[in-house]
Structures are given as structure tokens and as C-alpha cells.
Amino acid sequence: MSGHVGAYGSPRVTAVLRRDGRRLNRKKVERTMRERGIRGITRRRRRSLTKARHQSGAVAGSGRP
Template identity: 75%
Template sequence: MCRVFGVSRSGYYAHFAARPAAEERPRREGELVAEIRQIHAASRRAYRAPRITAALRRKGRRINRKRVERLMRERDIRGITRRKRRGLTRPGRKAAPSPDLVGRDFTAAEPGTRLVSDITYVPTLAGWWYLATVIDLATREVVG
């Protein structure tokens, strides 16, 4: 029969010897994917394939990063990609500094006499939000 199909006898027997391992592979991959999902969730979805591979190796698993990558890609498991932070605005060399109207004295005798403000940028999934506050220096309350 091997001659008819043009297959060597050793190849024929090797094929049958490998069948039990090939049939068990989906079950083993399912267990591995469950572990990958657990590590991924524990990292708050931040870990990608290299870190998950390292975590699996710490647990005693012998595994290749490319296999973890393939399993994650097939099941759409992705690590969160952090955005690169942009640098702050730098004033020009010739720009004059803003005047210090309170003279670094952040006290006030009466409410409403000295108000200071600040602005903060808050990154969200929908884009940047801008938080501007006005604080009364006498009461230290946010008034606007």
C-alpha cells in the first residue's frame, strides 16, 4: 500500500504515531488559552505576548512566544497600547515671562479679593477633556 501511494514505510508509521498527539492538541491549546486569558486579565489587559510568555515560563510551562502570539491573534486577545505622551509646550527664547500678580503670596484677608485659576488636561477614550478651576485664596474653595 505504501508503494501505491508513494509513501515510505517509516513515514506511514510516523504519521500514525503522531495521531494521538495531534488529536489532543485542541484540548491542550484550550487549557493554554484559558491560562493566557487569566494572565491577560490579571494584568488589566496590558500584557502582550512577550510578557504573557514570560509569566507562563515562570509557572513552569515550556512555551514559545510565537505560539502565544498566534493563539492571542486567533482569539483577538490584545494588550492595551499606551499612547506616547507629547512634550509640554515650551516658551520661545525671546518670550517674556508672565507677570506674577500675587507676588507668590497665596493668602487673602477677605473672600473674593484674590482668585487664582489652573487648567488640567485629562485624557479620555473620547479625546482630551479640559478641567479649569478658579479658587478663592481666602476660603480655599473652588468658586468656578
């Protein structure tokens, strides 16, 4: 677990516990994490670098209306 800099959500915790021989499902892990106040890290979405088209829908220099 040390290689992931604390970025553990319920699916990853479940996978690690199963590898260790525990028999449980993701919902049980989610409930236990919620009860203990443990929250996974939510990754931010990447912003698109493409600019939106103008209001008219025409692209400058494309030759189309």
C-alpha cells in the first residue's frame, strides 16, 4: 500500500484485503470506511485545451458557414 501515496478508495482497499486472504465485498469495505470517516481521494478532471466554437458555429478560415 505504500506505493500509492494514500490514494486508496474502496475498490483498491478491497483488492488488497482479498489478496491478503480476507473474504469480503466492496460494499462492506465502503460501509466500514464511511463509519470510520475514511475517504478516498477524488481526482480532478483534466480541462480540455481546445477552445469552444464561436456562437455562429463557423470556424474562421475553414471555408464553411
